[in-house]
């Protein structure tokens with residue numbers, strides 16, 4: 001069916017007997033195995049009414065025939081109308097929640113819509129100053145794209161919207177990648193933002209994810225508060241978020257590593273955009289796995305290490321392989337840490353739970369022969385809420401570890 005046309009009759013899809021439990025707990029996903037295959041397949045992204053095997057209406061959802069997640073719930077109230085006004089109202093509510101957050105006073109860059117946790121499965125919207133970056137990651141979000149873009153433009157007042165629908169998960173939904181300005185056009189290859197008084201440049205077109213790791217904002221602030229007088233190593237530094245935060249906090253020196261040349265180029269621009277003594281920072285293109293070994297062989301020592309690697313395990317199936325990678329870098333980092341030194345170590349893998357991550361880091365400490373304690377735990381910032389009925393939304397976890405004297 002063509003996008004965003006509301007049919008007179010909404011197709012009904014029944015679940016298999018006994019498979020309505022997660023919907024009743026308001027979990028927004030229905031997997032293909034729970035569905036009684038409909039005689040007539042609804043169109044991609046179409047709104048369907050989900051019913052239990054005995055015919056009780058449960059929710060309105062977007063149909064996604066290519067994905068194992070066959071339906072994603074728009075509303076648990078089956079009487080609402082899923083149309084432009086519905087999306088406008090959900091977006092307005094997501095924006096109102098952000099405006100009320102204290103963090104809104106400390107930055108002009110924020111996640112405005114966080115998918116399922118804002119009641120909008122498959123939709124991510126980040127704001128960088130006056131530019132919005134939107135990702136349509138599910139068949140349902142894709143089919144309401146025009147209405148969503150209109151509502152975003154109207155409600156935020158942003159005239160430029162860049163689409164970054166190039167995340168790999170789109171393949172699972174049978175959707176081709178799409179990127180480019182979809183509203184307005186900013187000639188700026190880089191958008192200038194500020195975060196807790198620090199200036200950053202964001203490459204919305206070619207940067208990773210939507211251009212910046214907004215989820216780490218408050219954790220960068222924590223590192224800043226703890227960095228004074230320390231020799232810091234920022235592994236996986238991207239455009240220098242933690243490195244600059246450490247400098248702002250009075251770090252003695254910072255070594256920042258990343259394997260991406262374009263990321264390091266922006267990191268250097270970011271350094272220039274802030275009033276820091278550039279001689280205290282050394283950005284280096286390097287594979288962190290190999291470079292940590294080199295530093296170990298040189299018996300290097302740091303008072304603070306940040307490890308914020310990419311997603312090693314998008315799903316639980318890759319957790320064991322990911323565990324090996326996490327253990328490797330954490331083991332090496334713990335060995336490089338001076339007594340009393342701090343390790344801020346993160347995992348953004350959806351497939352690795354906080355509990356499992358802590359076990360892996362504990363194993364790394366044993367093998368490193370290091371006595372270490374957890375003194376704080378990290379998560380994503382408040383603009384990345386986790387709906388209580390959607391624990392999958394909690395992907396970022398981190399530990400602040402101190403090496404005992």
Ligand code: SAH
Nearest residue numbers: 213236237238241258259260287288308310
């Ligand atoms: N801490 C950053 C975000 C890190 S994202 C911030 O606050 O902005 C993860 C980074 O790891 C990416 O920049 C990616 O280029 C880099 N990366 C991935 N694999 C790597 C490897 N093996 N060695 C070094 N960097 C790597």
